[in-house]
Amino acid sequence: MFHKVLRIHPADNVLVALSDLKAGEKLDFDGEEITLANAVPAKHKFTMEALEAGDTIYMYGIIVGKTLKNLEKGAAITTENIVHQTAPYTGKRKPFTWNPPVVDRWKERTFDGYHRPDGQVGTANYWLVVPLVFCENRNVDIMKQAFVEELGFARPNPYKSLVREMKQRFLEGDSKSLQQVGVEVLEQSAEEKVFKNIDGIKFLTHNGGCGGTRQDSEALCALIAGYINNPNVAGATILSLGCQNAQPAILREKLARLDPDYKKPVIILEQQVEGTENQLLTRAIQETFLALTEADQLQRKPAPLSKLTIGLECGGSDGFSGISANPSLGQVSDIIAALGGKTILSEFPELCGVEQELINRCTTDANADKFVRLMRAYAASAEAVGSGFDMNPSPGNIKDGLITDAIKSAGAAKKGGTSPIVDILDYTEIATKPGLSLLCSPGNDVESTTAMAGSGANIILFTTGLGTPTGNPVTPVIKVASNHRLAERMPDIIDVDTGGIISGEKTIEEMGDELLEYILQVASGKIKAKADLLNQDDFIPWKRGVSL
Numbered sequence: 001m002f003h004k005v006l007r008i009h010p011a012d013n014v015l016v017a018l019s020d021l022k023a024g025e026k027l028d029f030d031g032e033e034i035t036l037a038n039a040v041p042a043k044h045k046f047t048m049e050a051l052e053a054g055d056t057i058y059m060y061g062i063i064v065g066k067t068l069k070n071l072e073k074g075a076a077i078t079t080e081n082i083v084h085q086t087a088p089y090t091g092k093r094k095p096f097t098w099n100p101p102v103v104d105r106w107k108e109r110t111f112d113g114y115h116r117p118d119g120q121v122g123t124a125n126y127w128l129v130v131p132l133v134f135c136e137n138r139n140v141d142i143m144k145q146a147f148v149e150e151l152g153f154a155r156p157n158p159y160k161s162l163v164r165e166m167k168q169r170f171l172e173g174d175s176k177s178l179q180q181v182g183v184e185v186l187e188q189s190a191e192e193k194v195f196k197n198i199d200g201i202k203f204l205t206h207n208g209g210c211g212g213t214r215q216d217s218e219a220l221c222a223l224i225a226g227y228i229n230n231p232n233v234a235g236a237t238i239l240s241l242g243c244q245n246a247q248p249a250i251l252r253e254k255l256a257r258l259d260p261d262y263k264k265p266v267i268i269l270e271q272q273v274e275g276t277e278n279q280l281l282t283r284a285i286q287e288t289f290l291a292l293t294e295a296d297q298l299q300r301k302p303a304p305l306s307k308l309t310i311g312l313e314c315g316g317s318d319g320f321s322g323i324s325a326n327p328s329l330g331q332v333s334d335i336i337a338a339l340g341g342k343t344i345l346s347e348f349p350e351l352c353g354v355e356q357e358l359i360n361r362c363t364t365d366a367n368a369d370k371f372v373r374l375m376r377a378y379a380a381s382a383e384a385v386g387s388g389f390d391m392n393p394s395p396g397n398i399k400d401g402l403i404t405d406a407i408k409s410a411g412a413a414k415k416g417g418t419s420p421i422v423d424i425l426d427y428t429e430i431a432t433k434p435g436l437s438l439l440c441s442p443g444n445d446v447e448s449t450t451a452m453a454g455s456g457a458n459i460i461l462f463t464t465g466l467g468t469p470t471g472n473p474v475t476p477v478i479k480v481a482s483n484h485r486l487a488e489r490m491p492d493i494i495d496v497d498t499g500g501i502i503s504g505e506k507t508i509e510e511m512g513d514e515l516l517e518y519i520l521q522v523a524s525g526k527i528k529a530k531a532d533l534l535n536q537d538d539f540i541p542w543k544r545g546v547s548l
Contacts (some may be wrong), residue, residue, distance in 0.1 A: 003504065005029060006323065007048075009061035014045040014077060016319065016401075018502055021046075038076040043319025043401035043465075046076045056085070060322070060414075062353060063087045064406035077403065084390040084404035086353035092368045096361050098420055100338040101331070101509075106516070107339065111523040112300035113231075113307065113458075117263040120231035121307035123458045123523040124199040126474050127292055128236035129284075130224055132251065133209030133244035136271065139281060140239060144203040146285060151292075152193040153200050155535060158183050195296040198234070199525075201288075202473035204539045209246035216543050217245035222428035223541050225254035226454030228266060229430065231309075232474045234295035235265035237288045239280070242272030258430060265291050300525060306340035308523065309431055311452030311460035311475070312415040313346065315445035318465025318482055319401020322411015324501035324511070325463035325482040330417035331512025332461065332519070333436060337419040340434045344425075344457055345416040346441040346448045348378050352389040353406030354413040358438065361421045370424040374440045381544070392443055396466050415463065427542055431456045445470045446538040449477060459519055462531075469493050471536025476522050476529040480515065493530050495522075 005015040005027060015029065021040040026033055029048070040046045045059070050073045057065035057077065065082040075081070114122035131140050148154045162183040169177055204227075208220045228236045240248050248268045255262050267287045274280040312329050314321060333343040345351075351358060355375055362368040382388050392405040402408040422435035428451070431437045441451035445468060449460055453475040460475050462468075465482040467490045481487040484499035496515050500506035506514075521527045 008059060008323065011061040012058045013048050013051070014057060014059060015048055016045050016323065017042050034074045036074045036076075037072050038074075040076045041401075044076060045319075045401065045407075046074055047071050049073050057082055059407055060354075060410035062357070062406070062410055064353060064410055065404045079398060079403050082404065084406055086406050087356065089355035089359060089372070091372065092359055092362065092365060093356065094360055096420060098418060100419065101334050103335055103338045105513075106305055106335060109305055109520065110302040111305065111308070111520045112525065113303045113523060114234075114298050115301055115303065116231055118259055120456075121303040121458070122231035122233070123308075123476060124232040124474065124525070125197055125295065125298060126199055126233050127201045127288070127295055128204065128227060128233055128474070129201060129288065130204045130227070130236060130238055131206070131209070132221070132224070132238060132240040132246045132248065134205070134207045135210070135241045135244065136239040137205040139271070139277065139284075140203050140205055142281060143237075143284060143288070144201075146281075147201050147288075148203075151195065151201070195292055197296045197299055198292060201292070202537060204473055204537075206539065206541055208541050208543065210244035212245075212543060214245055218250055219428055219544070220541050221246050221250040222254045223450070223454045225251055225258060226428055226430060226456070227474060228255065228264060229258045230453055230456060230474055231307075231458050233264070234298065235291055236267070237284055237291075238266065238268045239284065240268060240270040242270040265294070267291065304339075305336065305520075306434065308336055308519070309342040309344065309456050309458050310336055310519070311344045311346070311449065311455075311457035313445065313449055313452065313460055313477075314350070314412050314415060314463040315448075315470055316464040316466035316468040317397055317400075317402060317408060317412065320482040320499075320502055321402075321463055321465045322414050323482070324498040324508075325465070325480045326411055326414040327508045328480065328498045328501070328511040328515055329415040329461050329463060331508055332417075332516050333415065334417035334419050335512065335516060337417070337435045342431050342434055342456070343416070343436050344431050344439050344452050344455055345413075345436060346439040346452055347412065347443045348375060348438075348440050349382070349389045349392045349405070349443040350409045350412040351375070351438075352379075352392070352409045354409055358413070358416075358421060361419075362424070363420045363422050367421065367424045370426075371421075371438060374424065374426060378440065400465060415461075425455060427451060427544075428454055442542055444540070446540040447542045449475075449538065450540050451542060459523055461515070461519070463498075464494075467493060469531065469534060469536050470538055471529075471531030471534065473537040473539055477531040477536070478515075478519065478522060478529045479531060493534070495530050 017040040023039045051071045066085040422433045423437040425439040441448045460477045463480045481494045487497035
């Protein structure tokens with residue numbers, strides 16, 4: 001049943017408009033009449049009672065802002081009349097109990113994955129080519145040109161025909177009709193793959209490895225080690241210049257920390273040792289090709305759902321994200337946790353305001369203390385450069401109802417469900433404990449998804465209300481829409497639509513089950529996530545330090 005408005009939590013003093021509401025419109029909510037003082041667009045909020053300047057705004061049962069002026073009952077809240085505010089937080093204040101969901105229907109389910117020697121199971125089988133320093137980006141690109149088309153991993157580019165046709169008309173002097181030229185984007189398959197059991201060779205480039213702080217270079221090596229360790233990766237070719245801060249010895253040390261008996265093949269070549277560019281690239285291509293023949297021997301086999309490590313992400317969020325898409329991810333997270341799998345919730349700037357709730361869910365005091373320490377250090381570093389978590393909401397967020405960071409964070413945290421928090425991970429640390437872990441990363445979509453794949457996620461769920469094409473080189477990114485309009489407007493990037501929760505057609509539990517079924521299809525290689533179909537291979541390491 002569709003309702004015009006929603007009160008998310010009994011303690012809230014604002015309501016969410018589920019459809020566009022007109023000024024003067026009278027609403028009957030819970031037996032009380034509210035006359036709207038202003039027009040309230042869908043996704044935005046309005047007061048349930050008259051408030052004075054300095055009063056607290058509550059959503060999701062927590063403090064999300066305070067009023068800047070007196071507001072009458074039924075007034076729309078905006079960036080002009082409220083400001084970001086959160087409650088203080090400390091260590092654990094009360095014990096936590098959890099009622100896990102019933103997971104009987106999932107206990108015997110499996111997905112078809114790639115079983116690694118260390119016990120991990122991949123949802124894909126990729127080979128990586130990565131530079132240790134930006135000086136090698138060009139050589140990585142040359143290897144990409146050599147490998148991708150020849151081995152059948154390239155997808156046809158239909159826009160070449162668009163440029164070709166426009167060029168022809170221009171050369172013929174028919175400039176007036178240039179804007180009339182179009183292109184039909186078809187689902188064209190690439191040439192037949194040479195290696196049947198390899199999903200692709202992923203060529204990652206970046207602007208790090210030297211010139212910044214030594215800590216940033218060390219973190220880059222830890223991130224690359226995490227990508228090699230990711231269960232979706234068969235092995236890697238690493239190109240080094242030789243003189244940079246991010247030394248091969250650091251990468252080897254990071255890999256040894258993850259597993260002293262490391263078995264994945266890792267080819268490391270240095271240009272300053274090999275000599276000419278031709279010598280470097282010839283050897284790199286020869287050794288990589290031989291390694292691919294070995295990686296191609298691995299085939300998919302059934303694995304329990306406990307072998308899933310699911311990253312939980314949001315980007316291009318709107319006022320419905322915290323009501324439909326994010327709680328659906330939370331439902332999946334709880335199911336996976338109950339089955340003994342792992343989930344990762346990142347984006348620390350988007351946990352601002354819900355800290356105490358998360359602290360209370362930590363299974364140990366040490367984890368609670370680590371979370372507090374990382375959050376405060378991150379907030380302080382933002383403030384030191386004249387910014388702050390309160391500046392996190394983007395213009396698009398604000399336009400679609402997320403007008404303070406606390407409102408955004410309260411909805412974003414719903415991706416983590418209700419389960420205990422078993423571990424707190426600093427950037428590049430690996431998720432190893434069954435259950436929900438929190439990972440310190442930026443709110444930036446690509447930096448965050450990059451971090452989660454580096455921490456072991458073999459599937460990433462990504463909610464969006466406005467639409468974003470973000471993907472990842474090694475981990476399938478399943479895009480989840482918060483509303484029907486987005487799913488209809490951008491079907492090429494959306495995998496699952498949770499708008500039925502807003503319209504009253506579906507429950508969060510039903511959407512969680514539907515989403516998990518889709519995950520198993522992607523994890524088994526039976527269907528590809530839309531981001532993979534678009535070759536959306538986004539990779540941005542987080543630089544915490546200054547540039548030197």
